[in-house]
Amino acid sequence: MSKAALEMTIDTDSFNAIAELAYRESGLQLAAEKTSMIQSRLRHRLRALGLQDFANYSAFVCSDDGRDERRHMISALTTNVSHFFRExxxxxxxxxxxxxxxxxxxxxxxxxxxxxxxxxxxxxxxxxxxxxxxxxxxxxxxxxxxxxxxxxxxxxxxxxxSSYHERLVGGIPPELLHKYFQCVKQNDEKIYQAGxxxxxxxxxxxxxxxxxxxxxxxxxxxxxxxxxxxxxxxxxxxxxxxxxxxxxxxxxxxxxxxxxxxxxxxxxxxxxxxxxxxxxxxxxxxxxxxxxx
Ligand SMILES: C[S@@+](CC[C@H](N)C(=O)[O-])C[C@H]1O[C@@H](n2cnc3c(N)ncnc32)[C@H](O)[C@@H]1O
Missing domain, CATH: 3.40.50.150 (Vaccinia Virus protein VP39)
Incomplete structure (x- = not known):
């Protein structure tokens, strides 16, 4: 593994600090077996902040100055999958x-x-x-x-x-989609805008x-x-x-x-x-x- 890739790998102390923070702030439980998923979800935050490794990131996000970053971190860690008319x-x-x-x-x-x-x-x-x-x-x-x-x-x-790509509107019965959404074409793709x-x-x-x-x-x-x-x-x-x-x-x-x-x-x-x-x-x-x- 290259040095750069190694530094973008989360170490145990940083993982524990981030997991404890996420739990305290939002109730999210970060299981150790999800380490690689968590690492990949947070890598773009390191890049956005110009940080080289997770040790610096965890120190920053846990500090008083890390208040804004905590919102980005929670945003990166949450799972947002949803569907229309789910269940x-x-x-x-x-x-x-x-x-x-x-x-x-x-x-x-x-x-x-x-x-x-x-x-x-x-x-x-x-x-x-x-x-x-x-x-x-x-x-x-x-x-x-x-x-x-x-x-x-x-x-x-x-x-x-409330603007949804056509692949996200599958759960909506066609008559309701037609009635309550406006369809616009963007680069040959259909986007549905809620009315x-x-x-x-x-x-x-x-x-x-x-x-x-x-x-x-x-x-x-x-x-x-x-x-x-x-x-x-x-x-x-x-x-x-x-x-x-x-x-x-x-x-x-x-x-x-x-x-x-x-x-x-x-x-x-x-x-x-x-x-x-x-x-x-x-x-x-x-x-x-x-x-x-
Ligand atoms: C999987 S989505 C569920 C969306 C929708 N309720 C559904 O069933 O399709 C879970 C949502 O819960 C939100 N969430 C997680 N922890 C939360 C918290 N502490 N307070 C408020 N929302 C939270 C996440 O940001 C995410 O958007």
Whole structure:
């Protein structure tokens, strides 16, 4: 191996320092067996900063002056894969909840808030918006907001643009793609731009789930899918009560297909189908929503 390549190889101390920092800042767990992936994800940060080796990088990113770099580092380390209408069964539940509970609430002058927590490039929030608009095309006139947040500033900026290459829109049924996106050609490739009716009801923001949450209002639905899979059990268990506190009594929490609340009752939830949780608000641990259904 050449000297330059060796220096771009992460040493154990630097790996440990970076892993500890990533865990503390964002809850991300960097397993030792993923060393080569982590190394390759961070190499471009070394180049961007003109640093020769990981020892200098870890010293810088852990220092007081490394505050901005910590955001770049977390951005490089997060996995942002997402799809439109991923795990479709959740969108079926959302549609039913919207028709039977949330739309009547809105029409009666109430407020509805839906949170896509760990929204990545925005596909989840836009899928939610399409479901709602299909049921109620005038919903933007009512007090409805979809809050879409992610720790990674790069994906949040991407989501705000909401411009998707044709290979990213496969999950969208053709009639919805045609209805809600504008297709433009760039260098013989098709780019789909989400329309104003979708973007009007979504706010994209940077937010670390482990930090303080600024929102004051209760959430009617929370999507936090394929996010906590990167956290250890302690971090997950610190998150559940926070979701419980912010969820309205008739609310729903959706997790990703391989995520579970290990002991829902302990955290004030009851399980209601695959990776779907309701707050248990009654003294017997049941949920008013489930009783209605
Ligand atoms: C695999 S994507 C999931 C996207 C979408 N929810 C889905 O299911 O398709 C995971 C997202 O979680 C975000 N994430 C990881 N740690 C986070 C944290 N501490 N706070 C907020 N977002 C976080 C990542 O930046 C990434 O965009």
């Amino acid at each position: 479709k069964h959740h969108f079926d539940v959302l549609k039913k909840q919207f028709e039977t509970v949330l739309l009547p609430k809105l029409k009666a002058g109430g407020r509805v808030r839906i949170w896509s927590a760990g929204c990545s490039n925005g596909q989840e929030a836009l899928s939610i918006a399409m479901v709602l608009l299909e049921v109620a095309p005038d919903v933007a006139k009512l007090d409805l907001r979809i809050l879409a947040t992610d720790i990674d500033p790069e994906v949040v900026n991407f989501a705000k643009q 104003g009716q979708l973007l009007k009801i979504i706010s994209f923001r940077e937010l670390n789930l482990l930090a303080k949450w600024p929102m004051q209002q209760k959430m009617d639905v929370i999507f936090c899918r394929n996010v906590v899979i990167y956290f250890d059990l302690d971090t997950q268990n610190r998150l559940w009560p926070r979701f419980r506190d912010v969820l309205s009594p008739n609310g729903i929490l959706f997790l990703g297909h391989s995520e579970r609340i290990s002991d829902p009752a302990t955290f004030g939830f009851i399980s209601d189908g695959p990776t779907t949780y309701l707050p248990s608000t009654a003294s017997d641990g049941s949920s008013p929503l489930r009783k209605e259904n």
